[in-house]
Amino acid sequence: xxxxxxxxxxxxxTDAREGQGPRAPEAPEAPEAPxxxxxxxxxxxTRSRGLLxxxxxxxxxxxxxxxxxxxxxxxxxxxxxxxxxKFNVIAVRTMKPGRLGLPRLRARHVIESEAGAMExxxxxxxxxxxxxxxxxxxxx
Numbered sequence: 211x212x213x214x215x216x217x218x219x220x221x222x223x224t225d226a227r228e229g230q231g232p233r234a235p236e237a238p239e240a241p242e243a244p245x246x247x248x249x250x251x252x253x254x255x256t257r258s259r260g261l262l263x264x265x266x267x268x269x270x271x272x273x274x275x276x277x278x279x280x281x282x283x284x285x286x287x288x289x290x291x292x293x294x295x296k297f298n299v300i301a302v303r304t305m306k307p308g309r310l311g312l313p314r315l316r317a318r319h320v321i322e323s324e325a326g327a328m329e330x331x332x333x334x335x336x337x338x339x340x341x342x343x344x345x346x347x348x349x350x
Contacts, residue, residue, distance in 0.1 A: 214252040219343040221246040270323040278313035287325040292317035
């Protein structure tokens, strides 16, 4: 199991069905998935704060571990993707400010972004995401 730390990284959306079965010869090659800037919230303090007090976000926020979210005190509508331990997307919801999301029992991580961004990235239930955390120089 990965040891997550607060920091930055990149998010890539891939199709979970990739590599399964033969490809139709007339099917065009899929374009390269874009690398989406990602902030990682792994400690209690950063998970609790999330996107509260912000007017928007460039890219996305990964909250880990997390099984449900709320939007009390939020200033903008967000997309929320619930992700399991193998980084398969379980559900994607759009939440307006002042809402309480239902807990997802299989969810281990939550990805948040501005409303409409996940649809543009092709992130939907059944897709898989990959996350690469940037290395940081730690002072010991």
